[in-house]
């Protein structure tokens with residue numbers, strides 16, 4: 001196993017976490033062993049126990065649909081309470097939605113039209129959520145203002161960059177808890193306190209926060225927060241949370257109007273026509289599996305140490321090719337994800353980044369995320385419990401030289 005020596009620190013790879021029977025943690029997932037999986041952040045990965053739980057629930061649904069569906073709202077409500085406990089919020093604050101995009105769309109659909117209609121976002125915002133804000137601004141006859149946060153901004157700089165763009169004209173603030181393309185935190189607690197002081201509604205996009213941050217809403221004042229359970233919590237896909245606090249939450253309705261329409265928030269979200277809600281019901285199986293097997297704290301520490309190691313060895317391999325590439329200081333890092341600057345010419349925009357992701361999967365057998373920010377391309381590394389140091393060593397040895405060649409060919 002490698003040890004990376006930089007000017008200031010030595011990073012050694014953390015010892016892999018094992019299953020109780022001594023097998024590697026990856027044995028609890030069904031990921032293709034012929035591929036390397038270094039991109040947990042995009043779409044997550046569901047452990048077998050949660051897949052089995054969802055399959056059993058589906059079988060139950062299909063055995064007796066007429067028994068299943070009328071009883072479903074009560075089961076969803078019970079699951080909601082369990083998931084609220086995991087996130088450290090009150091059950092009456094949390095609604096279940098299919099994904100973070102649906103949560104943001106719900107907020108955009110529920111907010112009343114504002115005169116002026118200026119929506120403040122940041123240049124780190126998730127593209128689809130920012131596009132939703134732009135569409136809302138068009139509906140309001142308003143505009144979107146973008147706060148520019150330097151990639152390496154520390155807490156104070158990031159706070160000033162966002163708050164410096166708030167004004168009497170601001171009608172809604174949308175800010176990421178953990179950013180997607182730049183894998184960093186934004187100071188949402190301080191931004192929330194200031195938005196609250198100005199009585200401006202705040203939507204926090206916490207898509208990546210559940211699982212990565214313990215009790216993610218602790219100390220945060222916000223009207224709306226969305227978080228995916230199908231990313232770091234490893235729940236089945238289509239499983240996300242919308243947390244809403246304060247009087248505005250009564251304006252929120254599920255995107256699918258259904259029989260719960262006259263119920264208060266969040267009960268009205270427990271029934272959304274005839275949908276397959278087995279993902280929600282199986283989500284606690286994923287959370288419980290990780291807690292019982294290793295404990296979330298241990299897993300977070302492992303992910304963080306492994307991501308550090310991965311960024312250092314891949315960064316060092318890139319830096320050997322060109323001075324312009326290597327690990328990146330993102331100011332407020334997150335456990336489990338790291339950013340590494342790519343050689344010039346790779347992944348300069350989102351379309352190129354996605355094409356590079358597809359080529360690396362196809363030709364090099366590695367699933368990894370590439371992102372772009374400010375015209376530069378980045379490798380966004382993820383580390384989850386099923387990853388080991390060997391995954392990143394493989395990337396550094398086999399993929400970095402290929403990427404260097406592809407950059408030179410351009």
Ligand SMILES: Cc1ncc(COP(=O)(O)O)c(C=O)c1O
Nearest residue numbers: 099100101102126179180205207
């Ligand atoms: C910050 C952020 N917001 C929103 C989303 C959208 O999540 P989903 O596709 O589950 O709606 C993502 C997905 O990666 C994200 O990273």
